[in-house]
Amino acid sequence: MTHAVDRWLYPTDQGLYCAPGGFYIDPHRPVDRAIITHGHGDHARSGHGAVLATAGTVEIMKVRYGADCAGSFQSLAVGDALTLNGVGVSLAPAGHILGSAQIILDYGGKRAVVSGDYKRASDPTCAPFEVVACDVFVTEATFALPVFRHEIAAGEIAKLLASLATEPTRTHLVGAYGLGKCQRVIKLLRQAGYDRPIYLHGAMVALTGLYQRLGVDLGDVRPVAGNDAKDMAGGIVLCPPSALGDRWSRRFGDPVNAFASGWMRIRGRARQRGVELPLVISDHADWPELIETIVATGAEEIWVTHGREDALVYHLASLGRKARALALVGRDEEAE
Amino acid sequence: METFATLLDGLATTQSRNRKVALLGRYFRATSDPDRGWALAALTDGLPVRVPLRRMLADLMLRVIDPVLYKMSRDYVGDTAETVALLWPDTAAPRATGDTPTLDAVVMAMSIGTIAERTEALRTFLDALNPSGRWALLKLIGGAPRVGVSARLARTALAESYGRDVGEIEEIWHALDAPYEALFRWLDGVADRPDPGLRPTFRPVMLAHPIEDDDWPKLSAADFAAEWKWDGIRVQIAARGGEVRMFSRQGDDISAAFPEIRSAFMAANCVADGELLVMRAGNTIAPFNDLQQRLNRKTVTAKMMRDYPAHVRLYDLLFEGGEDLRASPFIVRRQRLEAWHAHNHPPLSDLSDLVAFETFNALSALWSQARDDGIEGLMLKRRDSAYQAGRVRGQWFKWKRAALTLDCVLMYAQRGSGKRSSFYSDYTFGVWRTKPDGGPNAGDELVPVGKAYSGFTDDELRQLDKWVRTNTTESFGPVRAVTPGLVFEVAFDAVQRSARHKSGVAMRFPRIHRIRWDKPATEADRLETILALITPISQPVA
Ligand SMILES: [Zn+2]
């Protein structure tokens, strides 16, 4: 017995719903049962009854929202499987951030994969993406325009270190998303041989601590608070993008404002934010990765969520794939 | 091309002037001829390359990308050169550094051959570069890279990096051609300064200091001549051998947009200093806004010339024939100017009359009555002053009228640049008016009348910044809209009609005079008050 996938998996006001399983995936409103792809705010929210996710994602949610942010937690390891009301549920790494997973659903002889957010480029802070063959692939589309081709992250880190060498007295403020990007940038700096202390904006301290507790060695990281601006001069400070050019940044005098984001591929975006050192480092798939991945899944149907659906849907159609935009509410442009 | 691309990237992201100058200096010193000269041309007068770039790119892009995806990308990025740079396929094998086309190779290939051949050459260049190199390539060919560097700043950086005065370069600049090899040979110290020969060139302009209160006791009226400063832009006209150039005060050649001025001075052999104005029938000077319609253009239409007729009002004569008058006293040059003008009388020109006065008090009386005449200021020039480059102390003074002030309400604040980039330091303010078409009981609304980013202390800036952040109603990009709750006493020189502003008026030189923390926004001024201050079309003052 086979059922068209959209008969048992479809968007509702709460989010993407698996009807026979009785659970939602990344719901944006509190629900009884939720499976969470990863810990970013537009996917993981507080207030659900039962939450199923990887152990890493569960820990992230507890740090972000408190230990009792859901009625109960169940962690499922990547590669393990379970059955919920006849729906087979298993996880595969998404390569997006620590703990991020694609959710594989098997029902009625069909397989759907909800990938959450993902990337194909290597990331020393999380397991690499695995292609899972499926009938329906649900993909993100954050950077779904052919102009988005991310640089190799190590090369961007080299740019940052080169700037430190030419401007040795100026503090380098690196704007980065606080979960995933921040820790990846630190790890990449360590891999590039940078061993001085790295300073953190207060908003990044807790999650960075969690990464370290979960075994990601980030070296000597310290909160900005309690340090003299003089001691940080010529060093690297990570902060949320919104803190660049904010009052908080004044303590550093005349810093070099850097921003690690896929958006930095576009000059206007860097200019808008007054970024002096754009670093094209992204935790999302760029255009070639999106196409390559979607084709590799062999999916007959592709459902496109948050981002620039129109270009991707158009292009997949021209490749002879059935693609449609999945209207999910509550997904803003990824703060990347 | 890689070093040029790195330079453009650096210039585009650096806001500090000094850092831009340092980047340029390093580039000029590290790059060989003729590439550094082509780069200098790209940042100043443009390359001598004329290709239908848009058409060539449209042709090339059809070969590499679906037109619908191209259009979506172009719409998102907003700039054709950048879109192409990002979309062009990266070739498989990474190239060794230094293996990219030179600027010279690009200029040569874009200067010869059919359009099809040049398109093919452009394709091979795009293939050989990375995204930032491709962007630099297209900006190089397309002209006007828009990286926040004026032609003057590029020349200044060049001068500074070789320990020269920018005036030394400006004086010969317009007699030089890209790629400026003779110029670089001189800067490198292996040749004499290039001789401008017979071509008209720019001479660094003499500027005035604003007069301060404590200057007056040191000055004696008998030592000074006075003349009106007209509300246009300061220009220098250099004419020689049938060739005429008009330069801005920064040494930019603006003659292309003013062919009528060039014809007017065609027969002349001189270098003269004056004010460029739009002047209508009956010698009425149009508001500054009208002149702006003619500025910053590469070409001009017959209609523009009819609607905004250009005129030059002369102040000074630097050269007559081959004779350099700059060392002569002002009053001698003035006599020479009068005699020269009476004899040659170039069309579309007249002289700015000297204002006769006995005492500064008498002059002040004349001055206060001149407000109605739409004059921008009064110049005091030492009778014995030689014409020297720059702002020489104690020689020329600019006497601006006491400012008008109005109470305006802060509406929008924008982040500043450079050291001010973390502060909301650029303020747009407005005044009240009755909501249009709202009937007799319509409420009031604010309409913007000006923008200012000066006139406050660092402490006040901090307080203003804090106020903006706590009273934001909406933010878009670097701009925040605020609740109407803070009053500025705004000083300005004049008010003119402006079709470009919603309020229909534009202030000249607005600055914040005082911050009225105490004053309720509802008590700020109204649009009617400003309308009453509009400067009437000026009559020349005899
Ligand atoms: Zn995410």
Ligand SMILES: [Zn+2]
């Ligand atoms: Zn997301």
